[in-house]
Amino acid sequence: MRFPSPVSLNWIAELINAELLGNTSGMATGINEIHRVEDGDLVFVDHPKYYDKCLRSAASFIIINNRNVSIPEGKALLVVDHPFDAYTTIVNHFRPFIPATKSISDTAVIGEGTYIAPHSSVGHYVQIGKNCRIHPNVTILDHCIIGDNVVIQAGTVIGSDAFYYNTKKDRECWYKRMQSCGRVIIEDEVEIGAGCTIDRGVSHDTRIGKGTKIDNMVHIGHDTIVGRNCLFAAQVGIAGACTIEDGVTLWGQVGVNKTLTIGKNAVVFAQSGVPGDLEGGKIYWGSPTEEASIKKRELIWIKRIPEIWQKLTQGS
Secondary structure: OEEEEEEEHHHHHHHHOOEEEEOOOOEEEEEOOHHHOOOOEEEEEOOHHHHHHHHOOOOOEEEEOOOOOOOOOOOEEEEOOOHHHHHHHHHHHHOOOOOOOOOEOOOOEEOOOOEEOOOOEEOOOOEEOOOOEEOOOOEEOOOOEEOOOOEEOOOOEEEEOOOOEEEOOOOOOOEEEOOOOOEEEEOOOOEEOOOOEEEOOOOOEEEEOOOOEEOOOOEEOOOOEEOOOOEEOOOOEEOOOOEEOOOOEEOOOOEEOOOOEEOOOOEEOOOOEEOOOEOOOOEEEOOOOEEHHHHHHHHHHHHHHHHHHHHHHHHO
16 A cells, blocks of 8 residues: 655654664655565564565665664664554554445546446545446455556455454464455556456455457456456466566466466466476466376376286286
8 A cells, every 4th residue: 555645763663662773764655465475565564474575675764673683774664562453543544434324435536438337436535547347246346457448347346455464372262354455446448347356455456458358257366466468267366466467368267276377378278287497488277286298198197097907917
């Protein structure tokens, strides 16, 4: 999440009641979670397992519950007892919950020639471009941005909260929601089928690239970046913080694990499970995925096992 303008660390420290160490004169430009941090960002960490990752990340400022770690040059620590609560305080300040009172918020900007069907909902500070078609019962939640000539079919939700929790098993409630303050950005000429869900970024953006076409009942997780001219068939599921490069085709019921990259112009056949990065320009199949030509040869040999076994036993 970008702040409206850079904010002094001293002000942030006062807001969250933090001890400020290191670059105390710094200015924060936003707050982000670790998978999408950028220079100028705040990030929080509350477990020793992830201290080093956060300190070495692109984030300039770290909200942390340990004052004794080494501070990288140019960075600052904001030391608090409960970093997760500090994160929540910052999010609530800059993106407070505003109840909806109308189906289409007065703060939404709707482009010329755009049609919004009955029973759809458009949230606060949403931007929708020109000549879009928003079908019935579509929900576009706060701060999302829709480009020109976009089609969104019935029952789809744009900007639902991320499935992302702060987990600690030493408390009664293990999972506490990490409030989503990111956006969904849908570029021009995108078509989205019926009954889809596209989660907003936890604190960054989920983005669907220009010209991408999405079938019915597809789910795209938080902070995922989808490139241009991709094609996703029905019931594809993509977990959070993935990078799907330009021209990728995912056929029906493909499942994609979190925080991975699928390279440009890759094709994944139906019902495949993608556990890790895939190189672009190849065709994949299976669970876990392999190149389709290799997987097909494996199946041929598996089918021949009874025949081979019979020959071996007869020969003995």
